[in-house]
Amino acid sequence: MVTDVTTTSPDLAGPTKPVAVVGRGVRPKDGKGYTAFRVVNATLLLLMCAVVLYPFVNIVAQAFSSEGHINAGQVNLVPRGFNLTTFKVVLSDDMFWTNYKNTVVYTVVGTVIAMALTTTYAYALSKKHLKGRTFFIGIAVLTMFFNGGLIPNYVLITTLGFKDTIWAIVLPNAISVFNLLVMKSFFENFPDELEEAAAIDGMSTYGVFFRIVLPLSKAVLATMVLFYAVAFWNSWFSAYLYMTDAANYPVTVYLRNLMAGVTTGTSITGGQLDNMTQIASNVQSVTMLLTVLPIVCLYPFIQRYFVSGVMLGAVKQ
Structure with a gap:
């Protein structure tokens, strides 16, 4: 105007x-x-x-x-011949729910451990006065390009007694270096005046971190939680490699076995021979839908933090 x-x-x-x-x-x-x-x-x-x-x-x-x-290849974007037979059979399989519970446990425990290690490590690396800071950053970055390999990792997990335990899933993937560097950059841009004022008031380093820094870092924390949760939820190879008991599999291995034509534990057809053709035609789609649904439902609640969390940690002021 x-x-x-x-x-x-x-x-x-x-x-x-x-x-x-x-x-x-x-x-x-x-x-x-x-x-x-x-x-x-x-x-x-x-x-x-x-x-x-x-x-x-x-x-x-x-x-x-x-x-x-x-x-007949007639299904594209709209269901044809609406049918819930496969859903009923899969949801009645006890092994599916056992593996689903395992996935939830692995995801929650793994995300909590990963966030604890990543936030503390990143906060320490963000302090330029930290002795040996360059060395510790170099160790983290080195693992992005080099690793021990599949066989040494398998020998290590076996020697530590982690086979067929939750620790074989959550500990080897506890820190993502990409997430670590993003969070480190975010903490480096954190106003020093707030920490200095808290220190003058008598707060310890841990008090500043837990009562000042973390409450003001909700955006990047929510983003990292999303990254770790999705990674643990979708992970299947570690469980396939280190788990020998089907009762310890996550639901992604259950899905993999279905795709490979292998049953895990109780047969999913369980006396439903008349419906075998129907089940075989869309059991993969049903199981994939049930597997991805929780993450799809979770994402809308934290997606507003997603862009801001990554950008706050990526832009140098």
Whole structure:
């Protein structure tokens, strides 16, 4: 909005002139080039979203479709011949729920341990006066490019007695170096004045960390929790490698065994021979849907922290 004001605007060379004052908060009109860019950008993003969502929507459609339509290739984005037989059979399998419970336990315990180690390690590395800081950063970064290999890791886990225990899943993956560096960068940008004021008031280093730093770091903490939780929830190879008892498998290994045509524990068909064809046609889609559903439901509650958490830790002030 533009307002013409004819009040006192002294001009030494002549009489007063109207002065154009642009109201605050008025956004200038976008140019044609920028408008075209926004249209093209929005179109490309919508196409990318469609490409990403298509496989998931197709899996959902197959999970609720009948065997005849699936085998005929008639299921695309909408279920055909609505059917819940496979859901009933999978949900009635005790081994599925046992493995599902294992996944929840592994994810919760692993995320708690990973967050405890990552936050404390990153906070210590963010202090430039820390003796040996470069050495400890170098150790962390080195593991991004080099590791002991599959066989040495297997020998180590076996020697420590971690086989067939939760520790074989949660401890080897306790720290992600990428997450560590992002959180370290965030703590480096944290205002020193707040920590200094707390120290003057008599707080110890641990008091500053737990009562000042962490409560003000909710964005990056939520982001790291999401990263770790998704990683542990989707992990299957460690369990497949270190677990020999099917009762200790996570649900991702259950899914893998179904895809490979291997039953885990109780047969999922359990006396339902008449429905074997239906079950075989979409058991993979049903199990994948049941596996990914909790993460999909969790994401909307913390996605508002996602971008801000990563950017706060990535931008140097």
